[in-house]
Amino acid sequence: MAATIRDVAQASGVHVSTVSRTFSAPHLVNTETRNRVLAAAEDLGYRPNRAARALTTGRTHNLGLIVADIANPFFSHLIKGAQAHARTRDYHVFVADTDEDPQVEEELIQTLAKQVDGVLLCSPRLSNRVIEKLREDVPFVVVNRRMKGMSNVLMDVGSGAREAIGHLVSLGHRRIALLAGPAGSWTSREITDAAHAVPGIDLTVIGPNSPTEHGGLALAEAVASADVTGVLAYNDLMAIGLVEGLTELGVEVPDQVSVVGIDDIVAGRVSRPKLTTVAMPAEAAGRTAVDLLLQLVGAGETATPALATLATNLIIRDSTGPVRHGLRTDP
Amino acid sequence: MAATIRDVAQASGVHVSTVSRTFSAPHLVNTETRNRVLAAAEDLGYRPNRAARALTTGRTHNLGLIVADIANPFFSHLIKGAQAHARTRDYHVFVADTDEDPQVEEELIQTLAKQVDGVLLCSPRLSNRVIEKLREDVPFVVVNRRMKGMSNVLMDVGSGAREAIGHLVSLGHRRIALLAGPAGSWTSREITDAAHAVPGIDLTVIGPNSPTEHGGLALAEAVASADVTGVLAYNDLMAIGLVEGLTELGVEVPDQVSVVGIDDIVAGRVSRPKLTTVAMPAEAAGRTAVDLLLQLVGAGETATPALATLATNLIIRDSTGPVRHGLRTDP
DNA sequence: ATGTTTCGTGCAACCGGTTGCAGTCCGCTC
DNA sequence: GAGCGGACTGCAACCGGTTGCACGAAACAT
Incomplete structure (x- = not known):
């Protein structure tokens, strides 16, 4: 159906690996070749398949954001802050609503785990114990809960x-x-x-x-x-x-x-x-949480969890x- | 890191294909073998990787939902309706906010296209022309706009x-x-x-x-x-x-x-x-839109677009x- | 002219699953 | 007892990319 990397390779007379590099490591390919590949790609309407890329790189460039109730305006603003900020980092944020149900919360995290590079967990209703277990599956930033050893965004x-x-x-x-x-x-x-x-x-x-x-x-x-x-x-x-x-x-x-x-x-x-x-400061919390999460994602295992506390005012x-x-x- | 299908295969002494079938076509595998595989999977904490599965099946079991403003309560309820309903069909809904920006809207659709089986486009700001072009990339249901030849959910x-x-x-x-x-x-x-x-x-x-x-x-x-x-x-x-x-x-x-x-x-x-x-009827619109979209996704090319009109009242x-x-x- | 880099590209294995095909074993029929 | 069909399972190719390695050619040093 849609054009794949092999179609582009064939159309531009190079090997698939060259096409791949044209997109993910352009500096490694000759300017002339690159242009030819780009032209062919443009021509065929080729866009790299993120899911396939994720399979080898282990990076989906997606973040998950889990909230208890998407209809609560507090969360809406947090979401907006997170999405807008993530976009500037070439990440996308997928939002899911747990309906205040810890069971659903756990399921969602597990489903998301494989499809995102990290999860923003906002105002969780799950127990610390469960969260710590889930953490093995995917990096977390927890908003609105203090958890030792994890990155947190708190509001004072x-x-x-x-x-x-x-x-x-x-x-x-x-x-x-x-x-x-x-x-x-x-x-x-x-x-x-x-x-x-x-x-x-x-x-x-x-x-x-x-x-x-x-x-x-x-x-x-x-x-x-x-x-x-x-x-x-x-x-x-x-x-x-x-x-x-x-x-x-x-x-x-x-x-x-x-x-x-x-x-x-x-x-x-x-x-x-x-x-x-x-x-x-809901929007700021969203932005901050994305920052901390990308930090965590970028650093891998070695990351030191960070704590951000945002001021409130009457x-x-x-x-x-x-x-x-x-x-x-x-x- | 996380257990893969091959780990499970090894642990239970069968071929990977048998493990695969245990999850995606259980009736094809002997009860005894299945139990052994399931036990090993349970033991290793194995969960099928949806992204990898999507690569071969072409089905991600995800839907995209694009709204102009997630902070607008109308959309929040639509989202809740859609997510809750999709969950009962074993689908997940990823929500994205365009901030009322047609440019962002187009980018989001393109990014989502490869990661979801279909897109719910709510109250689009894009022109019909662009939407019709994007439609080649991914099935659509458009909410709050009448478009010939596409599935629509309208409110009267x-x-x-x-x-x-x-x-x-x-x-x-x-x-x-x-x-x-x-x-x-x-x-x-x-x-x-x-x-x-x-x-x-x-x-x-x-x-x-x-x-x-x-x-x-x-x-x-x-x-x-x-x-x-x-x-x-x-x-x-x-x-x-x-x-x-x-x-x-x-x-x-x-x-x-x-x-x-x-x-x-x-x-x-x-x-x-x-x-x-x-x-x-925002929630109903969300549910209906999911229904129409899954119908479209299930039927593939042959699908006939449907039109749902929901009543309003003063x-x-x-x-x-x-x-x-x-x-x-x-x- | 020879040896050493550097650059650009191709080859092929791999990510984690799915699936068509084929083979084995078994019981059953005639 | 040969033939047949059904139930399982293994083999291997494939989905759409990425990437370490190798190789050839050109550029540079000696």
Whole structure:
């Protein structure tokens, strides 16, 4: 069907190896010959078959990117950052969505392993043990989980959570709820740990929860009856869902309850009240992860794992406000 | 490094071809032998190398999915639908984002062509001519563009636009603006054509525009000064951006201007006012597209292209309301 | 003129599988 | 007991490239 290297060889009267070299090591072939080969290739519409090349070189020039939920805008931006950056390095990024299912996550990694040079694993739900085992199959960079001996891209979400809670405290809040994320999420644990370490507050942890709008919506009753005035949610989607649910229950945000999200997705800027949130540098994380992964891929076995930590920052909008004491008895 | 078919052959004392058959045509090999091979494979952690298999069979069991903007929730849901459905058919879907750039789109298709059995091209920005040329390299299903002789998945956006404008008209609107989408978008043209065909309205088409929140935001002034009372936007992101911009300009939605979006993304439900929109069945489109593509892939050259048209429906929320005459002179 | 590089190209094995063909062994039929 | 067919399995070519090695010719040194 499509032209192969042998067609080109025949058409230009040289051996296949010369054609091969014309593309993968041009400096080794005579300028004149090269031009002849290139002309023939152009003529036949020949393009090297990457899969076949991968078979011998062991390099596919593809990267895999695994996320829990492609519909989560946080991941969309990470993906965009990774794809755009990889393209400048002549790599392609294949994205796969696990639907928050660790089982699917494991299968996907195994399937991808042979088809890519390395995998970007974002916010994994798998256990460390399984990840370490899978690592024998393919180089990894793990985003949003600290793993000894592996390259990591982390966002300083602990500090973000501290900042968020500090903000609530400065507004007078003391009884604060933390909506945890999914089980197995490193980020969720970081946030929880950071929150626990803040002195002088009365913290209620609710969860684990599904990190989606629905997850947040479902928590509205629990939050309303938890006797808290401030809430920090695992991510913006949950925060938005929560605000929606609270509003339906007649609980005013921020007048009765202040809500802080994490991620800084667009929806948080257009929802009302506008969401106070901890901004996460998703695109930068994607780019950084690609860099670390290519470093790993290039160096082979000898690579030393690297750790990148990206800063987060609090963006104060309208979903947080000062505590109003005795509110419930007001008119 | 990883175990190959030859390692397994050696370990189980049979020829490689027997190992191969154990996996790709189990009924051809003796139960006893098969078990021995399977045990050895299990033992060595052997998994067939898909790329190598693809070389001889010509089937990679991968599909490519190309979208203009992975961060657009409409596409996220389409992707999820496609990936989940493909997985049930033992196929994997690789997603790539073109960033709305036709050049990148073309390159991506060419790169993917050899690594997948077929491509799902969603809302292409390329010209028909180029697509028809690329089609020689790899089977296509085109989503959101009608192309003769190719399999298509369309959403009945024309009827959706008619319904949306009918809704505005029933609220008393006559002077209506249409915010067009990007150049090269079939959907945008469909909407425009449908809008033009509605009798008795005074239509202003603005565009082409970038189909993002920013694109909508940037149009606020143009809309405010266009002397219209109703707006239909190419998609929800633009509609949301527009509402944001109008609000900043002090123009009330829906009191002064009614806004309708298209897609029904989550952000439209949480933004205030809640967005009236034409719901597009994104997930179903993803599933359907995979079905049509696998049909095409299975049948080879002989395949007859199929056309699937999915219904849309209007969801009325709070961003549309009755025209208020003489509003601007009211207090 | 001879020896030594350097350059350019061809040869052939190899990557990890698949598959048409042929051969062996076995039981069964007539 | 020869002939036949079916069930397994091995052999080897092949998919589309890459690459170490060898070889011939030209360029350079001596």
